[in-house]
């Protein structure tokens with residue numbers, strides 16, 4: 001197309017979220033030529049707006065709603081998440097940045113014997129997948145987490161879980177990828193992509209880029225990018241919301257979940273609590289996101305039920321953001337069959353936890369290397 005600046009690269013990555021910049025960093029470190037195009041800011045979508053939980057366990061609400069068959073099919077993904085959390089622990093040292101990583105352990109609390117039975121059934125599946133989980137009775141729960149409501153009769157403790165800071169992590173990783181030689185372009189939106197000779201031609205606003213290989217790391221928009229090359233993906237955007245409280249003295253020492261309702265709750269190093277758990281926000285008719293007040297009330301009620309002291313704490317801000325979701329929750333990582341050179345770097349729902357390993361595995365596959373983890377029972381692409 002006349003008049004457009006043209007660049008060529010070995011590998012083009014669409015999307016400057018955590019998956020895209022983590023992939024770029026590994027590729028650049030391996031000496032590959034890599035360009036990332038991000039239509040907004042680095043980490044400006046889900047990667048910078050999430051609740052910062054580093055999960056290792058099967059989400060309890062989905063264990064109940066999708067069932068044990070789903071949980072068993074999802075369990076092979078758990079070792080991948082465990083490896084990713086281990087990478088989170090090493091990342092600050094590797095890139096010389098404080099990412100707010102704290103592996104405090106996670107506790108799922110239960111209010112009734114029926115809830116406790118479900119917690120135990122889920123823990124059995126997690127243990128079979130190699131996850132360390134300890135069931136807690138009331139006394140053990142009170143000893144470990146005295147801030148939890150006396151009405152909670154027990155729970156499960158997963159020592160490896162924790163948190164990282166979404167406000168800094170993706171940007172810090174992008175800075176590291178740039179130092180390693182990746183070109184990361186912001187404010188550059190991909191508008192079309194087509195197979196072209198031995199590679200792909202990407203048209204962005206104001207420029208076009210020829211690439212031998214393309215990585216689709218566009219999060220909730222990955223389906224739109226894949227459709228440009230005739231590939232249908234089961235990935236969709238789901239609007240969620242998260243709330244932050246005013247700072248309080250150190251109180252909540254773990255990543256807390258509840259079997260009584262959707263909840264993730266943690267207190268950061270700055271004293272503020274982040275409260276979420278997958279509550280929906282609202283998509284307005286004009287396409288913009290808005291906070292859902294009913295979700296906010298229900299989310300806060302679940303939090304206060306688990307930790308009564310939060311009843312005296314002010315919520316400062318609630319924000320909506322879109323998560324990349326798939327029906328079966330399994331990641332889509334690797335080269336798309338029938339589309340040589342077109343790769344996916346997509347980890348749905350818990351892609352903040354899994355960002356580091358998603359980047360590493362995608363880079364290994366792009367480079368034609370054997371991945372560190374066998375993806376055959378993990379990626380929905382395999």
Ligand SMILES: Cc1cc2nc3c(=O)[nH]c(=O)nc-3n(C[C@H](O)[C@H](O)[C@H](O)COP(=O)(O)OP(=O)(O)OC[C@H]3O[C@@H](n4cnc5c(N)ncnc54)[C@H](O)[C@@H]3O)c2cc1C
Pocket residue numbers: 014015016017018019020037038039040041042043044045046047048049050051052053054055188189190191217218219220221240241242264276320321322323324345346347348349350351352353354
């Ligand atoms: C409210 C909320 C809370 C969450 N809490 C947690 C949590 O506590 N723990 C956890 O593990 N996960 C959590 N998640 C999920 C997690 O945030 C995401 O799974 C993860 O960030 C996805 O990363 P990504 O890089 O794949 O996608 P994104 O961060 O969405 O990045 C994709 C990027 O692609 C760009 N893009 C899209 N189309 C184009 C285009 N045409 N051209 C150029 N660029 C394009 C977008 O602008 C975007 O920046 C949460 C998500 C939400 C929304």
